[in-house]
Amino acid sequence: MPHDIFKCILSELGPARPVTVRIRPQVINLLVGDEAPSYSFDRAGRLIGAFVSGRNYRRGLDNRVLEKWSGPDGLRQRRWLDAGAAQTLLIGIYDLAGRAAAQIDDPRLAVLRGWDWPALQADADRFAQVYRPVSILPPDQYLALVVQATEGCSYNRCTFCDFYRDRPFRVKGPAELWAHIEAVRAFFGPAIALRKSLFLADANALVAPMPRIxxxxxVIDAARLLPRAGIYSFIDAFDVGRKTPADWAELAARGVRRVYSGMETGDDALLRFLRKPGSASDAVDAVVRLKGAGVAVSVIVMTGIGGDRFAAAHVYGTIRALSEMPLVAGDIVYFSPFVNRPSSEYGRLAIEAGIRPLSAAEIADQEAAIRAGLRFHDPAHPPQCARYDIREFVY
Ligand code: SF4
Incomplete structure (x- = not known):
């Protein structure tokens, strides 16, 4: 991949520090010394991530910053920086980046200059005008170009989920989508090069009728927005059957590569407790239908949900359901540790039912037990299995 490398020395604040700046088609990297600190920016100059003093930082387009590090026990720790800490970090980074850009004096680095705190906040305000909150994405889609063809969730009643409780479900028409895409394109500017895939949001966007899709x-074709990696979206299992195999094949032909479906569990009793419609066999049927049409699938399992009461049945049913699905390479099984979101109903219902929540160690054990029991259709080409921690989501 073509890139340009520049070196400079920064010495205004203390000892001289060699800085390497690498300009790539999608990102600008800045490295102090041999290894760290290091920083990455998109081509509009927005900080994407930083590694400083053994800690990782991710900046969201809403100007919030997530800090991640390994605790003394080796377990991952994370927290959102408060506004003051985020401001201190970001202003320090942009001071460094601005001085490096001034020394190197390449016009492509001009985007790193002029980012003071009001400018960063104004950028976050622009983001909030273009998008309703981007509530969640699968981990492999954090760098997707989100296009909100719908708003909210068409179901919105699962007891553990509060991602879309702030908005009614709404399907956009072509004219409104066109205007949204224009706004998205203007917001990202040259940074759109970083976005390899298109994520059709919010939840269950593909539940819309075929003529609307x-x-x-x-519109996406006319806007020349379809990226090489194609289109990705959430769909719940109980909605997959609303489209025919021919519909799904048509969507695959038009660029829909993979859909993400929250099965949560293969235990029907637990599904009912979660108020999730459909059954484990519906989830299996959905995967069969999608795979038959040429659409890859990611199945999301929520580990720890149902606490001690459902633990054994959750493991057993989930292994059975996943093993019945024709999942192969290109598909993904995500294990998402349950996070009790304060405004969801699940916590109250679990207490009323006398359910003991599982500890972090028990949740990790549950994931290990499910993984150990899986028997995939084609052992030579199994799906990827990965962690999906909603606490790490940054857009
Ligand atoms: S889990 Fe999915 S289907 Fe259920 S309310 Fe949340 S977004 Fe909607």
Whole structure:
């Protein structure tokens, strides 16, 4: 991949420090010394991530910063920086980046200059005007270009989920989607190069009727927005059957590569407790239908949900359901540790039912038990299995 490397020395604040700046087609990297600190920016100059003093930082487009580090026990720790700490960190980074850009004097680095705190906040305000909150994405789609063809969740009643409780479900028409895409394109500017895939949001966007989805895809084509990696979206298992195999094949032909489906558990009693419609066999049928049409699938399992009461049945049912699915390479099984979100109903219902929550160690054991029991259709080409920690989501 072509990139340009520049070196400079920064010495205004203390000892001289060699700085390497690498300009790539999608990102600008800045490295102090041999290894760290290091920083990455998109081509509009927005900080994406930083590694400083053994800690990782991710900046969201809403100007919040997530800090991650390994605790003394080796377990991952994380916290959102308060506004003061975020401001101190970001202003320090942009001071360094601005001085490096001034020394190197390449016009492509001009985007690193002029980012004071009001400018960063104003950028976050622009983001909030273009998007409703981007509530969640699968981990492999954190760098997708989100296009909100719908708003909210068409179901919105699962007891553990409060991602979309702040908005009613709404399907956009082609004209409104066109205006949204124009706004998205203007917001990202040259930084759109970083976005390899298109994520059709919010939840269950593909539940929309086929004529409406065809209209969206026409708009995306006309806007020349379809990226090489194609289109990705959430869909719940109980919604997959609303489309025919021919519909799904058509969507695959028009660029839908993979859909993400929250099965949560293969235990039907637990599904009912979560107020999740459908059954484990519906989830299996959904994967069969999607795979048959040429759409890859990611199945999301929520580890720890149902606490001690459902633990054994959750492990057993989930192994059975996943093993019945024709999942192969290109598909993903995500294990998402349950996080009790304060405004969801699940916590109250679990207490009323006398359910003991599992500890972090028990949740990790549950994931290990499910993984150990899985028997995939094609052992030579199994799906990827990975962690999906919603506490790490940053857009
Ligand atoms: S888990 Fe999915 S289907 Fe259930 S309310 Fe949340 S977004 Fe909607």
């Amino acid at each position: 065809r209209g969206w895809l026409d």
